[in-house]
Amino acid sequence: MLPVSFDDIDAISRIETESFAQPWKRQAIIDELDCPAGCHLAAKDFLPPQPHAVVMAYIFVRFLTDEMHIMKIAVAPQWRNRGMGEALLSAVQIEGNRRGAATALLEVRSANIAAINLYKKTGFQTIGIRPNYYPQTGESALVMSKRLKEES
Ligand SMILES: CC(C)(COP(=O)(O)OP(=O)(O)OC[C@H]1O[C@@H](n2cnc3c(N)ncnc32)[C@H](O)[C@@H]1OP(=O)(O)O)[C@@H](O)C(=O)NCCC(=O)NCCS
DSSP, X not given: OEEOOGGGHHHHHHHHHHHXXXXXXXXXXXXXXXXXXXXXXXXXXXXXTOSSOEEEEEEEEEEETTEEEEEEEEEOGGGTTSSHHHHHHHHHHHXXXXXXXXXEEEEEETTOHHHHHHHXXXXXXXXXXXXXXXXXXXXXXXXXXXXXXXXX
């Protein structure tokens, strides 16, 4: 996995639009990349005919106290079901361990079966439900967490 750079914003904007009913706007992506408490990783395709690396998938997390909060994860539709989601979560977990985070946390739409299965497969458990979490649709969110390091 590679760090996300400002050159990747166009590709990320495209994947956002392809992946989410309410995609982050370009400025929201820029603000996230500017966040000093964040870690932003991407899988990039270097193969010809592309003249430069193209983002296939990305994950944005923020470190707050001893928590690693997963803000975004998305894989471009043509690259899904090849293990990239799992690889991104594994890469940020290594970063979380390096920074001493105790817990990973996230919210996911309760109807997003692909993402919920991904999180369960990688060791997350549901710890709560937030009703009406997404104001545009009134959908609820599952709160999921995973312990990253054992108590000393
Ligand atoms: C959710 C998402 C990131 C998964 O990425 P991916 O690279 O396709 O996932 P992986 O190939 O690593 O799959 C890992 C596991 O996730 C689950 N999974 C992935 N896609 C799934 C699908 N379409 N249906 C059901 N389970 C699925 C499976 O358990 C899978 O394990 P398996 O292959 O052994 O069955 C991807 O579908 C995506 O970008 N979706 C749109 C954006 C999104 O919803 N992000 C999450 C917001 S909370």
